[in-house]
Amino acid sequence: VRHNASLLLSGIVIDRDSEVPLAVQLYDELRQAIVSGQLRRGARIPSTRALAADLEISRNTVAAAYDYLLGEGYIQSRSGAGSVVSSALPEDHLSSDPGDALSDGTNDNHLALRGVVLAEGADHVSPYEPPRPFVVGTPDVSEFPFDVWSRLLLKHWRSPLMRMVCSVDAAGYLKLREAITHYVGAARGLRCTPERVFVVSGSRQGLDMAVRLLVDRNDEVLMEDPGYPGARSAFEGAGARLYPLDIDEEGARVPDGRVKAKMAFLTPSHQYPLGMTMSLERRKKWLAWAESNSAWIIEDDFDSEFRYAGRPEPAMQGLDQSGRVIYLGTFSKTLLPSLRLGFVVLPECLVQPFRRARAVIDGFPPILEQAVLAEFIHDGHFGRHVRRMRMLYDERRLTLETEFAREMQGIIALDPCDTGIHVVGWLADGITEQDTIKAAAASGFHLRGLQPCRIRPAQRQGLLLGFAAAQPEELRRSVRILAPAMRRLESN
Amino acid sequence: VRHNASLLLSGIVIDRDSEVPLAVQLYDELRQAIVSGQLRRGARIPSTRALAADLEISRNTVAAAYDYLLGEGYIQSRSGAGSVVSSALPEDHLSSDPGDALSDGTNDNHLALRGVVLAEGADHVSPYEPPRPFVVGTPDVSEFPFDVWSRLLLKHWRSPLMRMVCSVDAAGYLKLREAITHYVGAARGLRCTPERVFVVSGSRQGLDMAVRLLVDRNDEVLMEDPGYPGARSAFEGAGARLYPLDIDEEGARVPDGRVKAKMAFLTPSHQYPLGMTMSLERRKKWLAWAESNSAWIIEDDFDSEFRYAGRPEPAMQGLDQSGRVIYLGTFSKTLLPSLRLGFVVLPECLVQPFRRARAVIDGFPPILEQAVLAEFIHDGHFGRHVRRMRMLYDERRLTLETEFAREMQGIIALDPCDTGIHVVGWLADGITEQDTIKAAAASGFHLRGLQPCRIRPAQRQGLLLGFAAAQPEELRRSVRILAPAMRRLESN
Numbered sequence: 009v010r011h012n013a014s015l016l017l018s019g020i021v022i023d024r025d026s027e028v029p030l031a032v033q034l035y036d037e038l039r040q041a042i043v044s045g046q047l048r049r050g051a052r053i054p055s056t057r058a059l060a061a062d063l064e065i066s067r068n069t070v071a072a073a074y075d076y077l078l079g080e081g082y083i084q085s086r087s088g089a090g091s092v093v094s095s096a097l098p099e100d101h102l103s104s105d106p107g108d109a110l111s112d113g114t115n116d117n118h119l120a121l122r123g124v125v126l127a128e129g130a131d132h133v134s135p136y137e138p139p140r141p142f143v144v145g146t147p148d149v150s151e152f153p154f155d156v157w158s159r160l161l162l163k164h165w166r167s168p169l170m171r172m173v174c175s176v177d178a179a180g181y182l183k184l185r186e187a188i189t190h191y192v193g194a195a196r197g198l199r200c201t202p203e204r205v206f207v208v209s210g211s212r213q214g215l216d217m218a219v220r221l222l223v224d225r226n227d228e229v230l231m232e233d234p235g236y237p238g239a240r241s242a243f244e245g246a247g248a249r250l251y252p253l254d255i256d257e258e259g260a261r262v263p264d265g266r267v268k269a270k271m272a273f274l275t276p277s278h279q280y281p282l283g284m285t286m287s288l289e290r291r292k293k294w295l296a297w298a299e300s301n302s303a304w305i306i307e308d309d310f311d312s313e314f315r316y317a318g319r320p321e322p323a324m325q326g327l328d329q330s331g332r333v334i335y336l337g338t339f340s341k342t343l344l345p346s347l348r349l350g351f352v353v354l355p356e357c358l359v360q361p362f363r364r365a366r367a368v369i370d371g372f373p374p375i376l377e378q379a380v381l382a383e384f385i386h387d388g389h390f391g392r393h394v395r396r397m398r399m400l401y402d403e404r405r406l407t408l409e410t411e412f413a414r415e416m417q418g419i420i421a422l423d424p425c426d427t428g429i430h431v432v433g434w435l436a437d438g439i440t441e442q443d444t445i446k447a448a449a450a451s452g453f454h455l456r457g458l459q460p461c462r463i464r465p466a467q468r469q470g471l472l473l474g475f476a477a478a479q480p481e482e483l484r485r486s487v488r489i490l491a492p493a494m495r496r497l498e499s500n
Numbered sequence: 501v502r503h504n505a506s507l508l509l510s511g512i513v514i515d516r517d518s519e520v521p522l523a524v525q526l527y528d529e530l531r532q533a534i535v536s537g538q539l540r541r542g543a544r545i546p547s548t549r550a551l552a553a554d555l556e557i558s559r560n561t562v563a564a565a566y567d568y569l570l571g572e573g574y575i576q577s578r579s580g581a582g583s584v585v586s587s588a589l590p591e592d593h594l595s596s597d598p599g600d601a602l603s604d605g606t607n608d609n610h611l612a613l614r615g616v617v618l619a620e621g622a623d624h625v626s627p628y629e630p631p632r633p634f635v636v637g638t639p640d641v642s643e644f645p646f647d648v649w650s651r652l653l654l655k656h657w658r659s660p661l662m663r664m665v666c667s668v669d670a671a672g673y674l675k676l677r678e679a680i681t682h683y684v685g686a687a688r689g690l691r692c693t694p695e696r697v698f699v700v701s702g703s704r705q706g707l708d709m710a711v712r713l714l715v716d717r718n719d720e721v722l723m724e725d726p727g728y729p730g731a732r733s734a735f736e737g738a739g740a741r742l743y744p745l746d747i748d749e750e751g752a753r754v755p756d757g758r759v760k761a762k763m764a765f766l767t768p769s770h771q772y773p774l775g776m777t778m779s780l781e782r783r784k785k786w787l788a789w790a791e792s793n794s795a796w797i798i799e800d801d802f803d804s805e806f807r808y809a810g811r812p813e814p815a816m817q818g819l820d821q822s823g824r825v826i827y828l829g830t831f832s833k834t835l836l837p838s839l840r841l842g843f844v845v846l847p848e849c850l851v852q853p854f855r856r857a858r859a860v861i862d863g864f865p866p867i868l869e870q871a872v873l874a875e876f877i878h879d880g881h882f883g884r885h886v887r888r889m890r891m892l893y894d895e896r897r898l899t900l901e902t903e904f905a906r907e908m909q910g911i912i913a914l915d916p917c918d919t920g921i922h923v924v925g926w927l928a929d930g931i932t933e934q935d936t937i938k939a940a941a942a943s944g945f946h947l948r949g950l951q952p953c954r955i956r957p958a959q960r961q962g963l964l965l966g967f968a969a970a971q972p973e974e975l976r977r978s979v980r981i982l983a984p985a986m987r988r989l990e991s992n
Binding site: 075119126133154162165176209210216221222223225226227241245345347348349360361364365368369370371373375377 | 612627650653657712719733859868
């Protein structure tokens with residue numbers, strides 16, 4: 009009996025706006041169709057080409073879904089005759105013959121389903137950008153104290169040599185973990201011991217590891233909307249479902265009791281991208297939520313060292329009584345992105361799982377620059393550098409505000425900014441992010457809109473404007489070059 | 501209606517010898533029991549404590565399986581009353597309500613299922629060991645040309661500064677990829693371009709990335725038996741099924757046509773741990789297998805730079821006409837493990853997926869030591885260092901052979917060794933690896949047995965004996981200290 013493939017196609021619903029990757033949606037739909045009997049045993053399923061064309065998605069996506077169905081035994085491939093629904097479904101037998109699952113692996117060049125999901129997740133990653141006016145997330149690397157660093161490099165490279173090259177710890181160099189413990193305790197109010205500090209290759213690796221260890225495919229993760237696209241990549245790359253959180257002036261809102269999730273990704277010290285600091289009351293609500301749901305909170309504290317007004321709010325981690333907060337810190341903003349040094353402060357119960365996972369993932373972090381950074385922090389260079397950069401960035405922030413107030417009035421309105429290295433600028437009605445970015449590019453500037461940070465579509469148009477990566481004079485000049493192009497948008 | 505939990509327990513079969521992680525086995529068994537109706541809807545499932553005790557596995561394992569079943573909607577948790585089989589199974593509805601899957605996430609402190617699998621995989625990882633006589637896989641770091649390296653460190657740190665700290669590429673520093681391309685082409689016979697070289701934090705990261713992109717849970721992976729435990733960790737950590745390959749004097753045997761797999765992990769230049777070089781004919785057979793099965797071959801070329809007799813066999817990758825080989829290289833054996841520098845040479849079609857995945861995983865590799873290594877290779881220091889170490893290691897290899905022939909006759913018989921930095925020693929009948937390791941530890945030496953490399957249990961007892969990490973005099977002395985302890989084993 010041959011069933012027509014169009015029978016199947018009519019039932020498949022693919023939601024392009026969903027945060028669930030297309031290949032996963034297709035796999036789910038096909039599996040449901042098979043399990044429900046809508047697609048009967050022995051029925052021929054369409055070729056990857058036909059289904060891709062029909063659904064207007066890529067062939068690789070279809071192939072990945074088919075591969076997974078093949079691997080699980082829902083479909084079988086007949087050489088030359090395409091694939092058919094298996095005559096015996098995995099659901100049929102209590103303990104399936106291990107031989108079954110591997111008998112039909114006609115994969116040609118395809119990624120694994122999770123490989124497709126992982127690579128698709130990368131859609132949201134913003135590329136690192138070299139220092140330029142308005143660039144977001146890039147510090148001024150030219151102000152880095154290269155002399156001090158060189159001296160420490162040489163010192164640690166020559167002596168105590170053997171200890172250094174042989175001191176291997178999956179969690180990172182102990183002296184660095186001690187220095188970090190001291191720093192985050194004093195400067196960020198964390199409750200922490202060196203045993204709970206885990207050195208990673210940028211906070212991104214910390215997030216990826218937390219997601220690999222704590223989130224399964226289809227698990228729900230709460231995320232600020234708008235939020236950090238890099239985190240969205242990590243979650244979508246893991247096949248998680250995103251639940252978008254509303255944001256008000258106190259920060260991300262705690263969802264009502266019906267919403268359960270494995271994890272919430274939050275930026276309490278400095279909401280990314282909008283910039284508010286979460287209120288103490290809201291922090292307590294989140295911690296209560298995490299405790300009552302046995303859920304994890306990822307606290308991404310990415311640039312709160314640069315605070316220009318008022319006292320810095322201590323990190324949420326310091327308030328956590330029940331060990332639900334995973335704290336991410338980074339030296340990419342305070343020092344150099346190219347060092348690839350960040351850290352995670354873990355709840356006690358996750359220390360061993362992280363150590364074990366690291367052994368499989370990449371062994372341990374490289375040692376030389378960890379040793380240098382440990383001494384750099386210990387000797388007070390780090391604190392001095394951050395204080396110095398805070399003053400420099402403050403001047404740049406004020407320059408940007410002054411210039412925008414003068415040159416961009418009625419076109420772009422900057423939010424107040426008291427923390428970090430970028431500010432949000434809201435576009436006047438009728439001006440779109442897209443047009444703004446295009447016009448700026450024609451003047452030689454790369455601007456970044458808010459849309460990539462949004463999980464749900466929103467009308468309000470805005471820009472992220474970095475002010476750290478250029479001197480005040482260059483910022484001033486750049487605003488004056490940009491302004492006429494922006495004014496033309498207004499008159500259109 | 502309450503069904504007795506023992507009804508369920510009687511049906512569950514857990515295979516401790518299986519390469520499938522326990523949590524995954526348990527998840528599969530429970531899901532099958534539910535789908536088949538053996539466990540009816542509404543039936544109470546046993547507490548994690550009870551099931552763990554009954555099956556004699558850890559509670560965490562049971563909890564991980566339950567969490568996954570909860571997440572997929574097969575079971576529901578009732579606060580205070582444990583968990584029950586869902587009244588509506590995922591199989592019931594064609595397109596399940598996204599609200600369903602997240603309504604019941606009563607996870608308490610548990611890792612995700614895949615987190616458990618990942619952390620369990622780490623069981624096979626051998627810890628890095630500091631240089632000592634007989635230690636396996638550790639080079640002699642004291643012979644490293646620290647002066648040359650310091651000079652290059654300083655040079656690259658001072659100038660061309662900005663280019664270096666701003667040159668960000670997910671695949672690694674271009675000049676290093678060019679240097680690697682040149683080196684592997686000349687020394688290892690690879691066909692390669694800088695675009696296809698991907699710098700990683702040790703070859704372990706390259707393997708982990710390949711597995712994340714190319715292997716789904718339950719996919720079949722072929723692996724040499726005995727083989728490299730680190731690779732086993734990567735595969736089991738991904739939930740893959742291992743198919744063990746027999747090994748003969750020509751290397752790993754190609755399985756018969758019925759065996760299909762996504763991937764084969766091979767060490768053609770120097771079989772780990774047994775040490776043979778794969779014959780040309782066998783390499784061709786493997787390449788034909790990969791092509792006809794559209795499967796991937798991971799070629800791990802971990803220490804073949806140290807070849808003491810005959811011409812080095814070029815890498816298998818150079819023979820590959822159909823782009824099925826993923827080549828792993830490392831500087832951990834030739835230079836220093838603490839550098840965390842390795843590389844992957846990718847087939848064309850995997851370059852973009854690797855770049856995209858890297859953006860999510862850890863962004864890009866740290867730059868300073870990449871720049872130093874690029875020049876270290878380019879200026880010929882690398883070639884000189886490898887040649888020098890090959891001579892030193894050759895002397896140590898001969899020392900070990902001579903001393904063992906004299907001191908260990910009748911107890912441990914060394915295999916011939918023409919490549920690498922360890923040799924296999926076979927124990928005489930009646931002497932076990934376990935007893936040998938215990939006796940050696942009492943004399944202050946850490947020996948490593950073959951068992952951790954074995955996928956299938958085997959009678960023959962042997963040791964891996966590293967000879968690189970100690971000077972000849974120290975090796976000689978160590979063998980003489982060890983010998984009496986070994987002799988006592990014989991007489992028992």
